[in-house]
Amino acid sequence: MSDSAAGLQIEPIIDTSIADRLRAALPNDVDYASARVVDERSEHLTVRQNTLEPIFNEFDTGVMISIWNGGGLGYAATADLSDAGLRRAVDTARYWATVTAGSMVTATPPPDHTTGTYRSPVEIDWDTLPLGARLELLHQQSRLLGIDKRIVDWSARLTRRNVDTLLVTRGRNGESGEIEQRFSFVYPGMRATANEGTNTQTRTFGANAFCGQGGAEVLGRFGFGDAANRVANEALELLTAPNCPSGVMDILLAPDQMILQIHESIGHPLELDRILGDERNYAGTSFVTPDMFGTFQYGSELLNVTFDPTVPGQLASYGFDDDGSPATKQLLIENGVLKRGLGGAISQERSGLDGVSNSRAASWNRPPIDRMANLNVEPGKSTVDELIGSIENGVYMHTNNSWSIDDSRNKFQFNCEYGQKIENGEIVGTVRNPGYRGISRNFWTNLTGVADEHSFTVMGTPNCGKGEMNQMIGTGHASPACKFSNVEVFGAEA
Amino acid sequence: MSNTGSGTGTGAYFDELVTAATAKLQGEEVLLANLAGERTDFIRLNNNDVRQAGTVDQQKLSVDLIEGKRHVGGSINLTSDRPMDEARLTALLGQLRDQRRLVPDDPYLMYNTEPMSTESIKTGNIPAPDAAVADIRSAGHGKDLVGIYASGDTYNGFANSLGQRNWFQSSTFNLDWCFYLRTDKAAKNLYAGFDWNDDAFARKVDWSAQQVAALARDPKNLGPGEYRTYLAPRAMEEVMSLLSYYGAFGKRAHETKQSPFLRMLAGDATLSPHVSISENTAGGVAPNFQSAGFVRPDAVDLVINGKIGDTLVSPRSAQEYGVATNGAHSGEYPESLAIAPGSIPTNGVAEALGTGLFVGNLWYTNFSDMSACRTTGMTRFATFWMDEGEIVAPVNVLRFDDTAFNMLGAQLEGLTDEAEVLLDPSTYMERSTASARLPGALLTGMRFVL
Numbered sequence: 001m002s003d004s005a006a007g008l009q010i011e012p013i014i015d016t017s018i019a020d021r022l023r024a025a026l027p028n029d030v031d032y033a034s035a036r037v038v039d040e041r042s043e044h045l046t047v048r049q050n051t052l053e054p055i056f057n058e059f060d061t062g063v064m065i066s067i068w069n070g071g072g073l074g075y076a077a078t079a080d081l082s083d084a085g086l087r088r089a090v091d092t093a094r095y096w097a098t099v100t101a102g103s104m105v106t107a108t109p110p111p112d113h114t115t116g117t118y119r120s121p122v123e124i125d126w127d128t129l130p131l132g133a134r135l136e137l138l139h140q141q142s143r144l145l146g147i148d149k150r151i152v153d154w155s156a157r158l159t160r161r162n163v164d165t166l167l168v169t170r171g172r173n174g175e176s177g178e179i180e181q182r183f184s185f186v187y188p189g190m191r192a193t194a195n196e197g198t199n200t201q202t203r204t205f206g207a208n209a210f211c212g213q214g215g216a217e218v219l220g221r222f223g224f225g226d227a228a229n230r231v232a233n234e235a236l237e238l239l240t241a242p243n244c245p246s247g248v249m250d251i252l253l254a255p256d257q258m259i260l261q262i263h264e265s266i267g268h269p270l271e272l273d274r275i276l277g278d279e280r281n282y283a284g285t286s287f288v289t290p291d292m293f294g295t296f297q298y299g300s301e302l303l304n305v306t307f308d309p310t311v312p313g314q315l316a317s318y319g320f321d322d323d324g325s326p327a328t329k330q331l332l333i334e335n336g337v338l339k340r341g342l343g344g345a346i347s348q349e350r351s352g353l354d355g356v357s358n359s360r361a362a363s364w365n366r367p368p369i370d371r372m373a374n375l376n377v378e379p380g381k382s383t384v385d386e387l388i389g390s391i392e393n394g395v396y397m398h399t400n401n402s403w404s405i406d407d408s409r410n411k412f413q414f415n416c417e418y419g420q421k422i423e424n425g426e427i428v429g430t431v432r433n434p435g436y437r438g439i440s441r442n443f444w445t446n447l448t449g450v451a452d453e454h455s456f457t458v459m460g461t462p463n464c465g466k467g468e469m470n471q472m473i474g475t476g477h478a479s480p481a482c483k484f485s486n487v488e489v490f491g492a493e494a
Numbered sequence: 495m496s497n498t499g500s501g502t503g504t505g506a507y508f509d510e511l512v513t514a515a516t517a518k519l520q521g522e523e524v525l526l527a528n529l530a531g532e533r534t535d536f537i538r539l540n541n542n543d544v545r546q547a548g549t550v551d552q553q554k555l556s557v558d559l560i561e562g563k564r565h566v567g568g569s570i571n572l573t574s575d576r577p578m579d580e581a582r583l584t585a586l587l588g589q590l591r592d593q594r595r596l597v598p599d600d601p602y603l604m605y606n607t608e609p610m611s612t613e614s615i616k617t618g619n620i621p622a623p624d625a626a627v628a629d630i631r632s633a634g635h636g637k638d639l640v641g642i643y644a645s646g647d648t649y650n651g652f653a654n655s656l657g658q659r660n661w662f663q664s665s666t667f668n669l670d671w672c673f674y675l676r677t678d679k680a681a682k683n684l685y686a687g688f689d690w691n692d693d694a695f696a697r698k699v700d701w702s703a704q705q706v707a708a709l710a711r712d713p714k715n716l717g718p719g720e721y722r723t724y725l726a727p728r729a730m731e732e733v734m735s736l737l738s739y740y741g742a743f744g745k746r747a748h749e750t751k752q753s754p755f756l757r758m759l760a761g762d763a764t765l766s767p768h769v770s771i772s773e774n775t776a777g778g779v780a781p782n783f784q785s786a787g788f789v790r791p792d793a794v795d796l797v798i799n800g801k802i803g804d805t806l807v808s809p810r811s812a813q814e815y816g817v818a819t820n821g822a823h824s825g826e827y828p829e830s831l832a833i834a835p836g837s838i839p840t841n842g843v844a845e846a847l848g849t850g851l852f853v854g855n856l857w858y859t860n861f862s863d864m865s866a867c868r869t870t871g872m873t874r875f876a877t878f879w880m881d882e883g884e885i886v887a888p889v890n891v892l893r894f895d896d897t898a899f900n901m902l903g904a905q906l907e908g909l910t911d912e913a914e915v916l917l918d919p920s921t922y923m924e925r926s927t928a929s930a931r932l933p934g935a936l937l938t939g940m941r942f943v944l
Contacts, residue, residue: 010570010585051601054558055593057568059586062552075548079571082578096547099624103631105543132596153750195751198760200865202752278540280680281641281672284857365550404860406872406891408678411944413870413893415862433863437893437944468538468642468670469550470922493866493897 010059013039014164018081019178022063025086026170027094030069032109036322037063037081037166038364047138048155050146062364067093068109072101077365105278106350110323110359113169113177118319120184120213121312126160129216134158137225144228145192148236152195156228158219159187167324179320185474186218187211187462190228194235201238201432203231203417206256207399209459209477212313221313234418237430244419244434244491250394250448251436251487252387255457257416259477260400262377263461265440266298266305267475269409270332272343272351273370283466284407287441288338293353296338299444304378305333307342307356315460316373316476323368325357332356332375336444343370362471369467374476376458380450387449387483389425395489396420396427397434405440413437433492449483456480504531504553504649505613505661507574511555512653515583519655520591526558526605528785529572529651532925535623537643539671542634544627549646552924555583556785559590563599566590604809604819606787609658614782618665618688620645629692630669633699637706640680641671648925650781660789662781664688664927669695670919672875673706679713679888681705682728682855682875686917705854705876714879714887716942722850723940724843725901727914727932732856734771734831734930736869737898740861743773743796744826745811754867754898755802763867763899764800766906770834771797773806773822778830779917780927783821784808790821796828800903832931836909843910844883846936851889852878862895870895870943893944901937909933 014037022035040060046053062079063086074096076089101107129137141156162184169177190205210222219225253261269286273279288296309317309327318327325345332340343351344359347370359368388396402415419434420427438446458478465472508529516525531553538546553572558565568590570582621629626643633639645667652660668686675681681702685695725733741747742755757763775782776792783789786809795803806822807815823829838846851873859871872891879886897903910933918928 010582010589052597054600054603055566055597057566057586057589057593059568059570059582060554061571064548066548073544073546075546077548077550077552078573079552080573080575082573082575085573085575092549096549096623099627100544100547103544103627105540105545131593135596153752193750193752198757198762198865200751200756276540277638277640277674278538278545280540280674281670281682285678365552367546367548402860402862402864402870404858404870404872404893406893407857407874408891411872411891411893413860413862413895413944415860435862439944465922468921469536469644470920472922490862492863493868 010041012164013061013081014166014180019166019168021083021086022168023170023176025083025090026168027090028170028172030067030094030172032068032169032171034066034167034169035063036364039164040161040363042159042161044159045134045138046155046157047142049153050139050142052135060363063089064364064367065089065093066367067097068107069097070101071104071107072097072099073104073107074100075367106346108346108349111345112324113171113175114320114324114326115178116319116326118181120182122184122215124216126184126186126215141190141228145190145232147232150194150196150236150239151192151232153193154191156190161185167322169324177324179324181319183213184215185211185213185315186215188219188222188224190231192232192235194239196239199239201235203235203238204399205231206459207401208462209256209259211460211462212315212458213317214313238418238432241430241432244395244431244489246490248486249489250391250483250485251489252391252394252396252422252481252483254396254398254481255455255479256399256459257397258377258479258482259459259461260403260414262375262477262479263372263475264403264405265409265412265443267342267372267375269440270342271370272341272347272353272355275341276347276350279466282468284409287408287410290351290353292338293341294339297336297445298333298338299336300447301335302380302447302450303333303336303444306330306376306378307332307358307373308376309357309373311374311458311476311478314374314458314476314478315474318373321357321359321368322361323359325359327357330356342372344368360473362473366469366471369471371466371473372464372475374478376478377480377482379453379456379480382449382451384451384455384481387451387481388422388427390449391422391483392424394422395431395434396422410440412440431491435491436487436489438487443484446484446486447482448485451480451482453480505651505663508651508653509659511579511583514580515587516655522561524560525655526560526786527653528556529649530554530924532646532648534644534646534925537627537630539630540640542631542637542639557586559587559594560603561594563603564594564597565600565603566593566597602810602813604786604813606658607656609656610789611659612783612789613661616664616688619690620665620667621690633695638674639671640674641669643669644921644925648927652783652785652787654787658787660783664779668917668919673702675706675709678891679709680875681709684919708878708885709876709888711887713890715890716892718943720939720941722847723937724847724850724852725935725937726854727916727934729853729856730932730935731916731930732859732871733869733898733901734932736859738827738831740864743806743828745805745807745815745817746826748805749815754861754864756865757867757899758802763903765797765899765902767800768836768906768909769797769800769902772832773828774830774832774931777832777931778929780829780929784823788819788821794820829928833909833913833933835911835913835933838908838910838936840910840912843934844880847880848883849881852880867898868895869898892942894940895943896941901940905937905939907936907938909935
C-alpha cells in the first residue's frame with residue numbers, strides 16, 4: 001500500500017454521458033430549463049497540539065433542476081442522478097413553476113444558452129504531495145507553534161477541495177448550452193493562542209484569508225511553511241503589548257484587514273439583490289440606492305475597485321457564473337466614483353442597472369443569487385514605508401478577528417489581531433486589541449493613501465454567508481495596504 | 495404534493511445500509527454512522543411576490559471507520575438508489591481503510607460502546623405548497639412582505655456496528671418574515687411549529703401590522719451614550735448565540751482560555767444572580783444524541799444564579815481533559831439554550847421600562863474584546879424610544895458596545911416572567927433543529943457608541 005494511493009477514491013461523476021442524460025431529461029415544452037450538477041470532493045486535515053485530529057473526506061454530489069415556464073419558476077434539488085431521479089426532479093420543478101406562475105417577482109430566465117469550459121490553474125498537482133507528507137508538514141508546523149508554555153492552544157490545518165460543475169440548459173426552440181468548470185482549491189491555516197491570567201491573545205496565518213485556487217503551489221504562494229515561528233512569537237508578543245490607544249487618528253490597514261473592509265463595506269452594499277430588497281429579512285438592505293450609480297463619490301480619488309473573476313489562482317475566479325453568463329473584469333468604482341453594481345443577469349434585468357457575472361450558488365442544493373466573486377482594490381503608487389512615514393499618530397492594523405456592520409452596510413466596527421503604533425512616521429511598538437469604527441458612506445472618502453503592487457496580496461474569504469435559503473460561499477479579495485485618516489480607534493476593555 | 499412522512503422510510507433505509515456495511519467490516523473494525531437529511535419545500539418572497547421556490551431533497555451519510563484507536567471519517571450523499579449507495583459507501587470505506595494505515599493512534603477517540611437505541615418521530619400538519627403560497631401572499635396582501643418559508647421533514651440518525659440505532663424525525667414549518675414600511679424600518683416575525691393553524695397565523699400577522707403602524711412615526715436619532723434598555727427575547731437570542739458559539743459554555747474553550755467567560759472562570763466577574771442558563775435538551779427540538787452515539791441528559795446547568803456551572807463536554811474533550819462527556823457535539827455549544835424566566839410581568843414590560851429603549855432585535859453581534867466578554871452589534875427592525883411606557887418614535891439603528899458582564903450582570907434589573915420559544919430558522923447546509931427558550935431582559939443601562 002503506497003502512501004500516494006490514499007487519495008480520494010470515489011471517482012468524479014461529470015463526464016460526457018451525464019451531460020447527454022441531463023440534456024435528455026430536460027423538457028422541451030417549457031420556456032427555459034437547466035440542470036446544474038455539482039460534484040465536490042474534499043479532504044480536511046488538522047494537527048492540534050501535535051496530535052492529528054480525525055481526517056475527514058467529504059463527497060457531495062447532486063443536481064438542481066430549474067424550470068421557467070408560463071411566468072413561473074421552480075427548482076428541485078436531488079442527489080439522485082439516475083434517470084428516474086432526474087425525471088422526478090423535473091416533475092417537481094415543473095410543479096413549482098405551475099404553482100408560482102403569475103406570482104413571481106420576476107420569471108425572466110437567464111438570457112443565454114452558453115457553451116464553454118474553465119479549469120483552475122494548477123502548477124503542482126496536490127496529489128504529488130502524498131498524504132503522509134501532508135500530515136508531516138502539519139506536524140512540523142504544529143511543533144513550531146507550540147514553543148512556550150504560555151501558548152495554550154495551537155493548530156495547523158490543510159483543506160483541499162475539488163469542485164466540478166456542469167450546467168446544461170435547454171430552450172423551447174431547441175437552444176442549448178453546456179458549461180463545464182473544474183475548480184481546485186487549497187485552504188491552509190494555522191493559529192496560536194497565548195494566555196496569561198485573563199489576557200488571551202490569538203495570532204493566525206491571515207485568519208482564513210490565505211487561500212486560493214491551484215495545487216500544492218498555493219502553500220508556497222502564502223509562505224505556509226515559513227510562518228509558524230512568526231505566528232507563535234507574535235501571539236506571545238501580544239501578551240505583554242500595551243493596549244491599543246483610543247482616539248481619532250490615522251490607521252494603516254494591512255491587506256489581510258483590507259479584504260474584510262472591502263467585503264463588508266463595498267462588496268455587500270453594491271449587491272443588486274440587496275438593493276432590490278431580496279435580502280431585507282436576513283442579510284439586510286443597502287445604503288446604496290439605484291440613483292447613485294454613475295455619480296456617487298463612494299471614496300476618495302485614490303479608490304479604484306474591480307470585479308475580476310479572471311485573476312489566475314484567486315479564490316473566486318471562474319469562467320461563467322451559475323446562470324451561464326461569461327465572466328469578465330469590470331470596474332465598479334473609478335477614481336472614487338461608483339460606476340457599476342454587483343448583480344447577475346436577472347438582477348440587471350430587474351433593476352435596469354449595469355452589473356457583472358456574479359449569479360452564484362453555494363452548491364447543487366441552493367439556487368444562484370448575487371454574490372461577490374473577486375472584488376479587488378487596485379494598487380496605488382505609494383510604498384508602505386512612505387505611508388508609514390506620512391503618519392504622525394496612528395496604528396498599523398493586521399489580520400481581522402471581529403466584524404460587525406449594520407443591515408444597510410453603513411455603521412461598522414472591526415477588530416484586528418495585531419497592531420503596531422506609529423508615531424512621527426515610524427513604528428514604535430506593538431499594541432494589542434486594535435479596533436476601529438466608522439460609517440461606510442464617509443469612511444472611504446478618508447482614504448488618503450494606497451500602497452503599490454509590492455504589498456498587493458491576492459486572498460479570499462472562504463465563508464461568506466447570505467441568502468434565504470442560507471448559503472455559504474467563497475469570495476476573493478485582493479488589496480494593497482491602505483491608509484485612512486480621522487478614524488475612531490479603540491482598544492481593549494480596561 | 496406533501497412532504498409529510500416522507501422520511502419515515504429513510505430510517506429503515508439507513509438501518510439497512512449500516513447493517514449491510516457492518517457485514518463487510520474487516521477484523522475488529524467498528525463503524526459509526528450518522529445521517530442528516532431533509533425534504534424541504536422553500537418559498538422565498540420579496541414585496542409579497544415569490545422570488546424563488548422549490549424543493550431540496552438531501553441525505554448526508556457520515557461515517558467513522560475505527561480499528562483500535564485509529565480511525566478516519568468521511569461522508570457521501572445518499573441517493574435512495576440502493577446499489578448506487580452501497581457502491582459509493584463501499585468505495586468510501588475502502589478509502590478510509592487505506593488512509594487509516596497512515597494515521598497514528600488517536601488518544602482522544604471516544605465512542606459509545608453501550609448501545610442505547612432511541613426513536614422520536616413527530617408528525618405535523620403542513621399545508622401543501624400551493625396552499626402555503628396562497629396563505630402567505632393573502633396575509634401580505636397590500637404589504638411589503640419579505641422572507642422565507644420552509645417546510646417538510648428533517649431527520650437525523652445514528653447507527654453503529656455494535657447495534658445501536660437512534661432516529662429523530664420531525665415534520666415542521668417555519669415562516670420567517672418582515673413587513674417593511676420603508677428603507678430599514680420593518681417589523682420582523684416568525685411563525686413556526688408542527689401544525690399550521692390559520693388563527694394563530696392571523697394573530698402573528700395582526701401583531702406585525704400593529705408594529706409597522708408604530709414605525710410610521712418620524713424616527714429618532716440617538717447619539718452615543720448609556721440608555722435604560724429592554725432587550726426582547728429575540729435580541730437576547732442574538733447576544734446568547736454569540737456567547738454560545740464562541741465558547742462560553744464549552745469545555746475545550748474553558749480549558750484553553752478561549753472562553754468569553756474567562757474573567758468569570760478567574761473569579762473576577764459574575765453574571766447577575768437573576769441569570770440561570772441551561773442546555774435544555776428535553777425542552778428543545780434537536781436530537782438528543784450525538785455523532786459518537788452518546789445520548790444527552792435532559793438538561794445541563796451551565797450558569798446557576800450568575801455563577802459558572804457545568805460545561806458542555808464532547809467525547810474528545812472528555813478524553814483530553816479526563817472528565818465525563820455529557821453528549822455534546824464537537825462544537826460544544828448549546829442547541830437548546832434556555833434562560834430561566836424572572837419576575838417582570840411580560841405583559842407589563844413597557845411600564846417596567848418606563849423611559850428608554852425598547853430593542854426588538856439585535857443584529858451582527860461580535861466581540862470587541864473577547865477576553866473581557868465585551869460585545870458589539872446593531873439594533874435592527876422594531877426598536878423604539880419609550881417615554882413613561884408609551885412609544886414615542888422608532889429609533890434609527892444604533893451600535894452597542896458593552897460587556898455581557900454589564901448587560902447580564904451589574905446592569906440587569908430583571909428578566910420577564912415568561913420565556914419565549916424561538917425556533918432557529920437557519921438553513922445553512924440544512925435546516926437547523928436548534929432552538930432557544932429566552933425571557934426578555936430589562937437593563938438599567940446599556941452602552942451605545944455609534
